[in-house]
Amino acid sequence: DTEVTQTPKHLVMGMTNKKSLKCEQHMGHRAMYWYKQKAKKPPELMFVYSYEKLSINESVPSRFSPECPNSSLLNLHLHALQPEDSALYLCASSQTGSYEKLFFGSGTQLSVL
Amino acid sequence: RKEVEQDPGPFNVPEGATVAFNCTYSNSASQSFFWYRQDCRKEPKLLMSVYSSGNEDGRFTAQLNRASQYISLLIRDSKLSDSATYLCGFGGATNKLIFGTGTLLAVQP
Numbered sequence: 001d002t003e004v005t006q007t008p009k010h011l012v013m014g015m016t017n018k019k020s021l022k023c024e025q026h027m028g029h030r031a032m033y034w035y036k037q038k039a040k041k042p043p044e045l046m047f048v049y050s051y052e053k054l055s056i057n058e059s060v061p062s063r064f065s066p067e068c069p070n071s072s073l074l075n076l077h078l079h080a081l082q083p084e085d086s087a088l089y090l091c092a093s094s095q096t097g098s099y100e101k102l103f104f105g106s107g108t109q110l111s112v113l
Numbered sequence: 114r115k116e117v118e119q120d121p122g123p124f125n126v127p128e129g130a131t132v133a134f135n136c137t138y139s140n141s142a143s144q145s146f147f148w149y150r151q152d153c154r155k156e157p158k159l160l161m162s163v164y165s166s167g168n169e170d171g172r173f174t175a176q177l178n179r180a181s182q183y184i185s186l187l188i189r190d191s192k193l194s195d196s197a198t199y200l201c202g203f204g205g206a207t208n209k210l211i212f213g214t215g216t217l218l219a220v221q222p
Contacts, residue, residue, distance in 0.1 A: 031208065048208050056208055101147060101159045102157075105156060107155075
């Protein structure tokens, strides 16, 4: 069982909706990540938080807004998404950085209509 | 040159076969190397970290060749349950873990 918990597991939203994806870990990890994965493609890095500060934004459109309320929680706020944003959104954590192994949550399968 | 290059497969092998995958990377500053396994519609799960001296975990052996900038994964005595996509991953001090495109392995009965 994964120690990184993501909710919801599935989400369907319209292009005018606002929704949030949530991620939680209790392993004491200090780095947390959002990845986006389309079918038959590898995970693509979106954001990295290190010690609760945003350290990497991979030129992600502003309709995706990350938030790290504390060291255990990571949110991804979604607004005015496009159908091409439909994908599996994966949260991950590592002890302090990506030179260490990442633990992934089971993901949120997002469909934008 | 792409950051990471990986043969997408599919590799179709019979049960009991030995199969090997390679993954090349272009960033010589990469410091950490991993193999992940991903089942259909599931999250990637760490299979092995890859160390300079090579490492083995049961039927799985990982190797790193820094001079030629590639890592490899060898699976011996393939099982049906080994069928999955195998992703190589490279990380470093920039806090980015970059994945290869994944190699699809299908073990046939």
